[in-house]
Amino acid sequence: MFRFGCALSLPQRQSDFATHIYARCVAAQRVGLGVVRITGTMPQRIPTHTEALLQSYIQAHRLRIVIHASFAQLPQLIPQFHTYAVLFEQLACRDAVIICHVPQLDDTTATLLDTMPAAIRRHLALEHTHQHPEAFVAFADRVELPPIFDWLHYHLQAPWPYQPAQSACMWAQRWGTRQALIHMSSPSERGAYGAHGARIDAPAVAWLLRTLHMHGIIADIELETAAGIVAYQRLMHELARCAPDLHALINQGGADAHTI
Amino acid sequence: MLTLSESANAMLGIVRNQASYDMIVHQQHYYVPIRHMAIVADAQLIAFYMPAWYTPLPYHITHVAQIGGYVIQPRLSIWPMAPHHPRASQLYIVLTLQALTTLTPAIPSPRWRRVSVHRMQMSTLARLPYLGYRMSHHTAGLWYE
Numbered sequence: 001m002f003r004f005g006c007a008l009s010l011p012q013r014q015s016d017f018a019t020h021i022y023a024r025c026v027a028a029q030r031v032g033l034g035v036v037r038i039t040g041t042m043p044q045r046i047p048t049h050t051e052a053l054l055q056s057y058i059q060a061h062r063l064r065i066v067i068h069a070s071f072a073q074l075p076q077l078i079p080q081f082h083t084y085a086v087l088f089e090q091l092a093c094r095d096a097v098i099i100c101h102v103p104q105l106d107d108t109t110a111t112l113l114d115t116m117p118a119a120i121r122r123h124l125a126l127e128h129t130h131q132h133p134e135a136f137v138a139f140a141d142r143v144e145l146p147p148i149f150d151w152l153h154y155h156l157q158a159p160w161p162y163q164p165a166q167s168a169c170m171w172a173q174r175w176g177t178r179q180a181l182i183h184m185s186s187p188s189e190r191g192a193y194g195a196h197g198a199r200i201d202a203p204a205v206a207w208l209l210r211t212l213h214m215h216g217i218i219a220d221i222e223l224e225t226a227a228g229i230v231a232y233q234r235l236m237h238e239l240a241r242c243a244p245d246l247h248a249l250i251n252q253g254g255a256d257a258h259t260i
Numbered sequence: 261m262l263t264l265s266e267s268a269n270a271m272l273g274i275v276r277n278q279a280s281y282d283m284i285v286h287q288q289h290y291y292v293p294i295r296h297m298a299i300v301a302d303a304q305l306i307a308f309y310m311p312a313w314y315t316p317l318p319y320h321i322t323h324v325a326q327i328g329g330y331v332i333q334p335r336l337s338i339w340p341m342a343p344h345h346p347r348a349s350q351l352y353i354v355l356t357l358q359a360l361t362t363l364t365p366a367i368p369s370p371r372w373r374r375v376s377v378h379r380m381q382m383s384t385l386a387r388l389p390y391l392g393y394r395m396s397h398h399t400a401g402l403w404y405e
Binding site for chain 2: 010011013014015016018019022023024026027030049050053
């Protein structure tokens with residue numbers, strides 16, 4: 001079953017980190033999302049009374065926690081990565097992902113990534129942004145970390161031959177025993193060049209899912225769109241209409257249709 | 261000053277007794293069982309329904325407040341004076357309230373005597389006297405515990 005995730009726009013309010021995670025897990029599960037994106041602030045240790053609650057909720061609903069690291073120089077992020085790794089250990093989130101951007105594909109970055117502790121590398125993945133896809137995937141292979149295929153950035157790079165779905169499969173296979181994570185977004189109709197569109201192009205998602213399915217690859221898809229859950233629900237509606245066989249492969253077990 | 265936007269997500273909570281009322285008014289806190297997190301997570305406002313015990317204005321929604329913060333706590337931490345309560349070890353969401361405001365006029369809701377926590381938008385809340393009967397009839401399982 002494919003799992004989906006997207007940004008959740010919950011009201012801003014003061015809370016401790018455990019409540020923040022639990023609220024996001026519940027909100028995501030309620031609309032049928034299996035990938036939960038939590039903000040990359042410095043996490044605190046989870047109190048004992050909420051640890052069991054979070055662990056059981058995440059495991060019962062097969063949720064995958066994803067943290068997007070902030071845009072900063074890698075050496076500054078290492079203390080944060082340590083706390084993320086401790087958090088994942090505490091919550092028994094073995095498939096959780098720390099998404100890291102690598103602005104420069106140079107020797108210094110490679111050395112830094114190579115020397116990171118195994119506890120961090122177990123969760124680390126590199127996100128494709130502005131680099132040429134071939135150069136990026138070669139760098140990911142060099143540092144032995146899985147690459148996150150990003151549909152929009154691939155599209156903007158427009159490499160030849162233009163095979164986004166096939167490339168997504170090849171990148172997903174580099175995740176080995178870990179379930180691959182893929183970023184899906186569509187170009188903005190009105191925004192700046194390279195901006196994420198509010199809507200997700202359903203035929204492109206169907207193309208991606210069908211190719212993955214043909215190759216026997218199960219991946220998690222994270223939608224990058226400002227419209228968040230609205231875009232996800234619209235995408236599910238369109239997929240159910242145009243590709244019901246693929247829609248049936250999406251894990252929406254927690255979707256709650258109660259709206260007023 | 262609390263601004264009530266019609267599109268804001270609101271939740272409705274019952275004030276079960278005088279102790280809960282005092283906690284809301286004096287400590288600006290309200291607690292909700294953990295199973296209602298889905299409602300609490302995306303609510304911006306909370307309105308309070310007063311049942312029969314509130315003699316000044318029974319069966320009315322009398323107060324509304326902004327939800328400023330929330331944290332998960334065991335019941336024992338909230339009510340340390342009741343260590344032997346059957347739910348002492350259960351988890352609750354403690355809401356921190358901001359800008360607690362008395363609704364004038366209060367919203368009458370004579371049919372809802374067992375409602376506990378409910379999700380709606382402020383625009384719906386304002387029309388409760390007119391919509392209450394029909395909606396409670398069709399969605400009884402959703403509205404009542």
